[in-house]
Amino acid sequence: MTEQAGEHVHGYADNKDDHLRRLRRIEGQVRGIARMIEDDKYCIDVLTQVSAATRALQNVALGLLEEHMSGCVVDAAKAGDAEAAEKVQEASAAIARLVRS
Amino acid sequence: MTEQAGEHVHGYADNKDDHLRRLRRIEGQVRGIARMIEDDKYCIDVLTQVSAATRALQNVALGLLEEHMSGCVVDAAKAGDAEAAEKVQEASAAIARLVRS
Amino acid sequence: MTEQAGEHVHGYADNKDDHLRRLRRIEGQVRGIARMIEDDKYCIDVLTQVSAATRALQNVALGLLEEHMSGCVVDAAKAGDAEAAEKVQEASAAIARLVRS
Amino acid sequence: MTEQAGEHVHGYADNKDDHLRRLRRIEGQVRGIARMIEDDKYCIDVLTQVSAATRALQNVALGLLEEHMSGCVVDAAKAGDAEAAEKVQEASAAIARLVRS
Numbered sequence: 001m002t003e004q005a006g007e008h009v010h011g012y013a014d015n016k017d018d019h020l021r022r023l024r025r026i027e028g029q030v031r032g033i034a035r036m037i038e039d040d041k042y043c044i045d046v047l048t049q050v051s052a053a054t055r056a057l058q059n060v061a062l063g064l065l066e067e068h069m070s071g072c073v074v075d076a077a078k079a080g081d082a083e084a085a086e087k088v089q090e091a092s093a094a095i096a097r098l099v100r101s
Numbered sequence: 102m103t104e105q106a107g108e109h110v111h112g113y114a115d116n117k118d119d120h121l122r123r124l125r126r127i128e129g130q131v132r133g134i135a136r137m138i139e140d141d142k143y144c145i146d147v148l149t150q151v152s153a154a155t156r157a158l159q160n161v162a163l164g165l166l167e168e169h170m171s172g173c174v175v176d177a178a179k180a181g182d183a184e185a186a187e188k189v190q191e192a193s194a195a196i197a198r199l200v201r202s
Numbered sequence: 203m204t205e206q207a208g209e210h211v212h213g214y215a216d217n218k219d220d221h222l223r224r225l226r227r228i229e230g231q232v233r234g235i236a237r238m239i240e241d242d243k244y245c246i247d248v249l250t251q252v253s254a255a256t257r258a259l260q261n262v263a264l265g266l267l268e269e270h271m272s273g274c275v276v277d278a279a280k281a282g283d284a285e286a287a288e289k290v291q292e293a294s295a296a297i298a299r300l301v302r303s
Numbered sequence: 304m305t306e307q308a309g310e311h312v313h314g315y316a317d318n319k320d321d322h323l324r325r326l327r328r329i330e331g332q333v334r335g336i337a338r339m340i341e342d343d344k345y346c347i348d349v350l351t352q353v354s355a356a357t358r359a360l361q362n363v364a365l366g367l368l369e370e371h372m373s374g375c376v377v378d379a380a381k382a383g384d385a386e387a388a389e390k391v392q393e394a395s396a397a398i399a400r401l402v403r404s
Binding site: 276280291300301302 | 361364365368369373376377380388391395398399401402403
Binding site: 010011012013016019020023024026027030031033034037038040042043044046047048050051052053054055057058060061064065067068071072090091093094097098101 | 229232233240244248249253262292
């Protein structure tokens with residue numbers, strides 16, 4: 001299923017606004033961390049905010065993964081075993097990157 | 102697709118020996134870490150082995166996840182949307198546990 | 203050692219510019235991810251960028267932790283055991299949050 | 304501070320029994336995961352146990368890290384800046400491995 005194929009809609013299509021809202025908030029968190037460093041805030045307090053922003057990014061990833069599986073992977077499974085194998089392999093590599101990041 | 106349903110075979114069925122071999126090795130790694138502590142080995146060296154065993158466990162999990170997607174999730178997708186949604190939801194929760202562990 | 207104590211300088215003081223430069227880049231990465239979603243880019247490609255931004259945030263955290271240990275924890279160790287114990291305990295909690303995020 | 308230096312006692316010395324007890328339990332968890340695979344248990348249930356064992360291993364690591372900081376790093380800080388720098392650098396590398404595992 002190629003990205004340009006007219007009939008394919010990505011799994012996240014229905015949740016675009018939610019993802020964009022989360023990403024804007026994460027952008028603000030990152031700016032906030034920079035301000036804490038400019039203002040010489042205590043290291044541990046800065047680290048707490050970095051962990052919170054990291055966790056928020058992972059929540060975006062977990063949402064995208066679920067939507068990818070319920071959209072792209074399920075569509076591919078209905079299309080045929082070869083398409084399904086390709087999508088599963090891609091999803092597994094994405095999960096490994098997420099686990100190791 | 103319940104576990105007991107005669108016709109369902111888990112995604113990992115073809116790789117059981119490989120998983121069992123890895124798990125036996127991880128068991129040995131954990132015993133090795135215990136011996137290092139009994140022998141008063143240097144903390145950092147013990148930590149290096151704990152990270153290696155943690156990584157080996159995650160590799161088992163990543164393998165099981167891929168097999169679950171290519172087996173159970175793909176089978177469910179072919180069976181119907183309700184079955185597919187349930188399997189995707191289960192897989193997503195397992196991925197979240199793995200990312201957060 | 204409280205944050206307001208005039209004579210204490212945080213461990214990251216010497217690397218502020220480097221941290222700020224990294225954080226600005228991560229801000230840009232997060233905006234880039236949002237644009238990919240607006241442009242309906244393929245889920246896996248978006249996920250790759252989310253993992254990259256997550257990793258970049260963790261690198262900021264690892265740098266701040268090292269600087270905290272070499273600054274605040276070492277200073278506290280020289281000051282006395284009670285101060286050292288407090289700093290070590292704070293650093294350990296920050297490490298646990300980072301490992302679990 | 305070399306491992307063999309008579310006067311140095313590792314940070315974990317006081318908690319050896321606790322670490323050994325945890326490691327024995329993790330060994331049992333890993334054996335239990337192998338039995339689940341031999342018994343063809345459902346993939347998701349096996350994955351839940353792998354995440355639990357991974358988390359238990361990380362708890363051992365977090366404990367060892369705290370003890371290393373309060374023992375070896377604090378001792379080194381009292382001994383001198385060069386020793387402290389070496390220990391902090393080692394601890395940071397161990398934290399990075401743990402975060403990335």
